Amino acid sequence: MVHIRLSNVNLTFRVRKHKRIPFKQFLIGGFFRRSVNPIMEVHALKNINLEIQEGERIGVIGHNGAGKTTLLKLLAGIYPPTSGYLQVEGRVSTLLDIGVGIESDATGWANIAYRSYLQGLTPKQVRERRQRIAEFSELGEFLNIPVRFYSSGMLVRLCFSIATEIDPEILLIDEILSAGDLGFQEKAHRRILELIQQSRLLVIATHDTATVPKLCTRMIWLDHGEIVMQGDPQTVVEAYKEYMTSGQRTAA
Amino acid sequence: MRPWYFAAHYLSEIWKRRYFWLALVKLDLDARYRRSFLGIGWSLLQPLAYTTVMCLVFYQIFEMDLREYAPYVFTGVAIWGFIANSVLEGCHSILAGEKYIRSYPAPLAMYSLRTTLSVALHFLILLTFTILLSWVVQGFQNLPALPVLVPILILLFLFSWAVTTIFGIINVYFPDMHHLAGILLQLVYYLTPVFYPKEMFTRRGALVTILTYNPLGYIVELVREPVLYGHVPPLTDFLIALQTIAMLGILAIALLVANERKIIFSL
Numbered sequence A: 001m002v003h004i005r006l007s008n009v010n011l012t013f014r015v016r017k018h019k020r021i022p023f024k025q026f027l028i029g030g031f032f033r034r035s036v037n038p039i040m041e042v043h044a045l046k047n048i049n050l051e052i053q054e055g056e057r058i059g060v061i062g063h064n065g066a067g068k069t070t071l072l073k074l075l076a077g078i079y080p081p082t083s084g085y086l087q088v089e090g091r092v093s094t095l096l097d098i099g100v101g102i103e104s105d106a107t108g109w110a111n112i113a114y115r116s117y118l119q120g121l122t123p124k125q126v127r128e129r130r131q132r133i134a135e136f137s138e139l140g141e142f143l144n145i146p147v148r149f150y151s152s153g154m155l156v157r158l159c160f161s162i163a164t165e166i167d168p169e170i171l172l173i174d175e176i177l178s179a180g181d182l183g184f185q186e187k188a189h190r191r192i193l194e195l196i197q198q199s200r201l202l203v204i205a206t207h208d209t210a211t212v213p214k215l216c217t218r219m220i221w222l223d224h225g226e227i228v229m230q231g232d233p234q235t236v237v238e239a240y241k242e243y244m245t246s247g248q249r250t251a252a
Numbered sequence B: 001m002r003p004w005y006f007a008a009h010y011l012s013e014i015w016k017r018r019y020f021w022l023a024l025v026k027l028d029l030d031a032r033y034r035r036s037f038l039g040i041g042w043s044l045l046q047p048l049a050y051t052t053v054m055c056l057v058f059y060q061i062f063e064m065d066l067r068e069y070a071p072y073v074f075t076g077v078a079i080w081g082f083i084a085n086s087v088l089e090g091c092h093s094i095l096a097g098e099k100y101i102r103s104y105p106a107p108l109a110m111y112s113l114r115t116t117l118s119v120a121l122h123f124l125i126l127l128t129f130t131i132l133l134s135w136v137v138q139g140f141q142n143l144p145a146l147p148v149l150v151p152i153l154i155l156l157f158l159f160s161w162a163v164t165t166i167f168g169i170i171n172v173y174f175p176d177m178h179h180l181a182g183i184l185l186q187l188v189y190y191l192t193p194v195f196y197p198k199e200m201f202t203r204r205g206a207l208v209t210i211l212t213y214n215p216l217g218y219i220v221e222l223v224r225e226p227v228l229y230g231h232v233p234p235l236t237d238f239l240i241a242l243q244t245i246a247m248l249g250i251l252a253i254a255l256l257v258a259n260e261r262k263i264i265f266s267l
Helices: A023-032 A068-076 A108-118 A123-137 A140-144 A152-164 A182-198 A233-245 B002-016 B018-033 B037-062 B066-091 B098-103 B109-138 B143-173 B177-190 B205-213 B215-229 B235-259 B262-266
Strands: A003-016 A039-053 A057-061 A083-089 A092-095 A170-174 A201-205 A218-223 A226-231
Touching: A003 A068, A003 A201, A023 B177, A039 A068, A039 A201, A039 A226, A057 A068, A057 A233, A068 A083, A068 A092, A068 A170, A068 A201, A108 A123, A108 A140, A108 A152, A108 B018, A123 A140, A123 A152, A152 A182, A170 A182, A218 A233, A226 A233, B002 B018, B002 B109, B018 B037, B018 B109, B037 B066, B037 B109, B066 B109, B066 B143, B066 B177, B066 B215, B098 B262, B109 B143, B109 B215, B143 B177, B143 B215, B143 B235, B143 B262, B205 B215, B215 B235, B235 B262
Parallel strands: A057 A201, A057 A218, A092 A170, A170 A201
Antiparallel strands: A003 A039, A003 A083, A218 A226
16 A cells, blocks of 8 residues: 655754864864854754545645755655654655766666665666666666766766666656756656656656646645645646745745 | 664665675775786785884894794784774765765665775785785694684674774764874774784783773784684683673664664765
């Protein structure tokens, strides 16, 4: 049974002014004044209550910094909730930041294997997968050289092919990714649509108010970490658009 | 019951991803040995050069018997290298896994295990060389004692895993831990019988006391006893090593429990 439930979930980032402070500064600062590296709290998700059933396709809209990506990372198990209850049942596949997790000193082939191994696959399973990924990426001979020597377009092809070779139950997508040159972009787009069809539960964060809502069964509008509105995609998108274009938006 | 269940589950999650960390260990080794036999030669060169210098010095000043002293120093350098690398490379162990931690939830100790394994494999190469050296110099007299190395190596592995985990996590919060650890290691180095024979200090008060209480000395001795002298190390050495490892292990587990999920916010 594929299912997601969040009740009263909060997520607070404790951001420091300086990313990290050296130990010696901590010693000196810790003894003499506490304010060397003040902690600022960012309340990224506030009191989220959400219930998603199998078969639903959820679109998440909201302006930058509204908490869309944070919500996806929370569902993916990368961020733990600060408080509240989170339950995710089903195998989660993510298309968040596809570029992370690439070892630049290793070859394309090796990188394909790492990602699969990290997800707990065995070499036997990887062997079949690897061929499909290689084919989709169209990188051919280039897979034998270290990723360090790839052009950015080639890197995108590799990352995208690795990231999308999945059999999703729960699929989490951050934006529709535009990948590589024109030909590949089209192919990539098709691949994502296929994955969406395959998945049994989808959560997709987007800025696109035209095509994505058509794919969704429900839309969630996030603002400052709170759910402002949810329900029928068309209604929510209209309300969101109106809010964004009207002067209501405060500079907060 | 619950903590044991949790620990077993944690370890099984690490085991499930064994191909992942093994692949990364292989990548580390490829980088270190540059895919060539000479690579391994290079890594032997440094301890060999050190041993040669020490032999020259100690032969000139103390007229040591080099047949005994040379393998003594070489084992010392090999084990010390293992300890020091566990600390220094351990400092980077968690940060090296940052990109994976950011993209996929997986047990944190998996990343320090990767560092431990590459440090341990390097040590195994040196240890093999040491044993060969001892056979050349002293004959096969140590052969009957060598099986005891199996439990000793397991202890060393646990020691290193705890150390890489501890320093890996601390280094995420304090990026200068690497330098600080380097200085500390330098100090402890002189308080550990790496290059000087322990017997040299039998009658000098303060240093003997420190030597007796330095747990690293016992860890060094655990390897030396069977390899150099063909003895099974005394039970007390085992117990002291075990105690040290247990304390480090508890600290490592405590740090893991506190940081397992939370560390992502500090990366």
